[in-house]
Amino acid sequence: MRKSIATVSVSGTLTEKLEAIAAAGFDGVEIFENDLLACPLSPEEVRARAADLGLGIDLYQPFRDFEAVPADVLAGSLRRAERKFQVMRRLGADLLLVCSNVSPAAIGDDELAAEQLRLLAERAAEYGVRIAYEALAWGRHVNEYLHAWRVVRMADHPNLGTCLDSFHILSRGSDPIGIEAIPGEKIFFLQLADAPLLAMDVLQWSRHYRCFPGQGNFDLAGLTASVLRTGYAGPLSLEVFNDVFRQASTERTALDGMRSLIALEQSLDGLSHPAVPAGFAFAELADTGTLGGLLTALGFARTGVHASKPVELWSQGEARLLLNARDQVADPALVAIGLDSPDPGGAVKHAGALLSPVLPRERAPEDAPLDAIAAPDGTEIFFCDTAWLADFGPGAAIPGRITHIDHVALTQPLHYFDEAALFYRSVLGLRPQESLELPDPYGLLRSKAMSAPDGAVRMVVNIAHVGAGQQPWQHLALACDDVVAVARRLRAEHPDLLLPIPDNYYDDLEARYEVDPELRRLGVLYDRDGAGGEFLHLYTVTAGRVFFELVQRLGGYQGYGAGNAPIRLAVQHAGA
């Protein structure tokens, strides 16, 4: 399907926007009027620039507060419209978005609205322009899409149709099934935006918090499917107003928008995700020689060395860590994760189709092939079958209290939180699980957990607030079958490795729950969910950018001990 995007959805000057939108592979654009007004290029020059870039101008928008007005106002509005038709002719745009009137002067009279819109459509026809009439969610009288369609029907002019906007429909809780009652040829345009569910004034919600399909909570696939069933053959066009996107990289946002439409299209085509990863194959850490001691203390042993690279395999149970002696890193850091994949080649192909950077692999001829992509924060993600292990020789598995990798927490660059949500959802097939704002001493940390349906792969994406200049910490959570036993041993043998937990935390914990006093002595944190599931966890001190968490889930606990994160963050900041 043709893919389009409104210029307001990305940052930059109009020229920068058009270039980035073309580079991302879009077929067309909606020219948002303010972008044109502030542009030094004439409409003819904009038209030529878009054509050079291979972009059609699919829509000019918005034209506001037109219909259902007193006669004396109408004359001025028609004059205003004719000027716009002239600009559109110069621009080579033949579709104008008219939003439902929000002015207090508007009259609640559908017949009047229809009559005036018919007049507008007649004038438009003289310029070869068509009018797409849209119900704004906060329109004064017309604010439901079926109401806008009723007015269009009453006006009955070939140059007048309706524009559907997923935000305006879904933010009001309207059922999009009614779309199927509209003939496809009368749907002149389809604008798509997702949004997180927020309890706020719909105008503010719309103007500041829209996001790309798959980044929010709306069912865009369902709505789009309804539109397509009408026979609609126009573009899928993104129209997003987002404070963060306005500040982000033009190119990166445009690419992310395209990814969202490809993912939407895949879901419409009934293309299933490639098999969701079945678990963590490994996590790879860039080492500066300091991690071996820490891993030994945690009960890991070096069970192999890569045949051709300076990489060691450290194992315990099914938890496998690669220590990579890269000499270019200043501090230990998590640089890659391996995912057990039923179809590594298919997974990379799927990721590539979703515009994820596929990484070139340098490997010796005898090494196992490993396919990798880059996650939005730059962490490498490998899709593995079991062949890769052979590169590390015939090391035996080391049993221990640590059984496997529970989750990996990465820090996403500022401005790209929504991008990460879409990436993990569309590329890896993980589901959004928990979204939180956690206070640390110097701000709020946004955090989103994504997990495979069976919980075998869990990723947590954090984004730090602005201005604290804090380390983008990463962490690796290792599942234990008895975290208290591990804590006992560590406390006895390596007390300096454990992050100290304030006694005050335990005063509160013991006020809330009857917990074993040993937790306090050992520095083990505790959480309980509403269904009685329990979470026991502890943290190591940080080594460079990275720290380890040992976790034990009991009784079906699915969370991450979020209530304890502020305690952990405060202690880490105090020590940083």
Add this chain to the structure above:
Amino acid sequence: MRKSIATVSVSGTLTEKLEAIAAAGFDGVEIFENDLLACPLSPEEVRARAADLGLGIDLYQPFRDFEAVPADVLAGSLRRAERKFQVMRRLGADLLLVCSNVSPAAIGDDELAAEQLRLLAERAAEYGVRIAYEALAWGRHVNEYLHAWRVVRMADHPNLGTCLDSFHILSRGSDPIGIEAIPGEKIFFLQLADAPLLAMDVLQWSRHYRCFPGQGNFDLAGLTASVLRTGYAGPLSLEVFNDVFRQASTERTALDGMRSLIALEQSLDGLSHPAVPAGFAFAELADTGTLGGLLTALGFARTGVHASKPVELWSQGEARLLLNARDQVADPALVAIGLDSPDPGGAVKHAGALLSPVLPRERAPEDAPLDAIAAPDGTEIFFCDTAWLADFGPGAAIPGRITHIDHVALTQPLHYFDEAALFYRSVLGLRPQESLELPDPYGLLRSKAMSAPDGAVRMVVNIAHVGAGQQPWQHLALACDDVVAVARRLRAEHPDLLLPIPDNYYDDLEARYEVDPELRRLGVLYDRDGAGGEFLHLYTVTAGRVFFELVQRLGGYQGYGAGNAPIRLAVQHAGA
């Protein structure tokens, strides 16, 4: 009155918070429980630290979801409460805030609530603790302050009183006059927070957007006056949850909080503001030798030189600009403004009482005394009578189209927008006029205008978004009696000095209004308000950090042409 602040209101670790709070001059603190839980100091150590700093611990908070629960839940809650009483004894705190229950398990039964709160008060009494029961605006059954007071009255225990919180009262639109029905000795605590009027879920509004008194839209003085009429003798205590304050400097936020309470107290004492400035005496620009030419082009002439400093006076009508040949600046910048003050000494004294930095003046014995303070962005503000002019010799006034300084626009440092609002309101007596979010190509710019009631002094405070790395532009708007005439001359003689305005802007302007086509030729922008007032304005190109705007107000127009600002910003960014 005693002044207190909740530790949650400022950033940092608990120790950092206490130090900054004491340094700002507060008498006491509310210990927010999470700050204690994350703190490595024992309650005894926190108590000692606070005492060393001269801070009392006026409240421990919050204790949640206690009252009106089934009997089996009650036992656990009482056990939890006793643990808190023990912590409070160690902390030396004797007042506990209990918020109304928000749990779905809570029962809508005032008698049950009262009975259980009485039980809690009895237990508290054994520890010497008193309970302050507060209606959260989103409490499940109790969410109005008079409802909380009814429950307290029914419980009838000397250790149980109510806590009033201005946010919870005013956010619901409750009339605070009912407070006067509560005996002062039963108001155990008063928490103060202001907030901007936002149409959003009250919980989110409360948790993220509170601000200090005088920074928002609530009538804190009226509410506080009602509380004081009851005979309440406890502290005025700030309790603010604000995402930006969480990221800002601990010391600066604490100081700003204290300023807000001093200003509140002044208004309660009926202390009027010192006379509001009557106009701009001058604006001072650090010059690198480039501004003289620009000013000459604008019709200014050098009318004097300072007797003892490398400062020139340039005049036109009542617009007076000082060019200061400071050799330490790299680019021209606006460094100071002079305000015509009926009582310069009193104005500085007032500013000092509000914790504004009073600047030491270096001057030769023969110079006129000039009293100055620093605005939050570092700009120096001088309070002047007319004596200062004598330092520049007997220059004659130069008549011209430019008549006076209309307004000055400064860029406030990130995180300190609310601080600026409070500063200009409390220190200078300006009134908030217009608050906007303006799109520029790389984000949204927040802007707030503040003006003297008669419009003789107008300040605009802008704050740039994060990440654009843009110049913190400042600008000086000069009033003209005929901006079109000035534009004609400039266009003819100095076309390169004018910021070019895109033709597309005029296509839209002429679609909306019947304006003189000459505006397009001259690059003059236009705005009209709802009452027919008109605004004509144009901009010069920037010189360093600074640019000039020429403005003409017609028909009582009071705004700043905000609708045109995105055009101006886009052109400036394109040229930056």
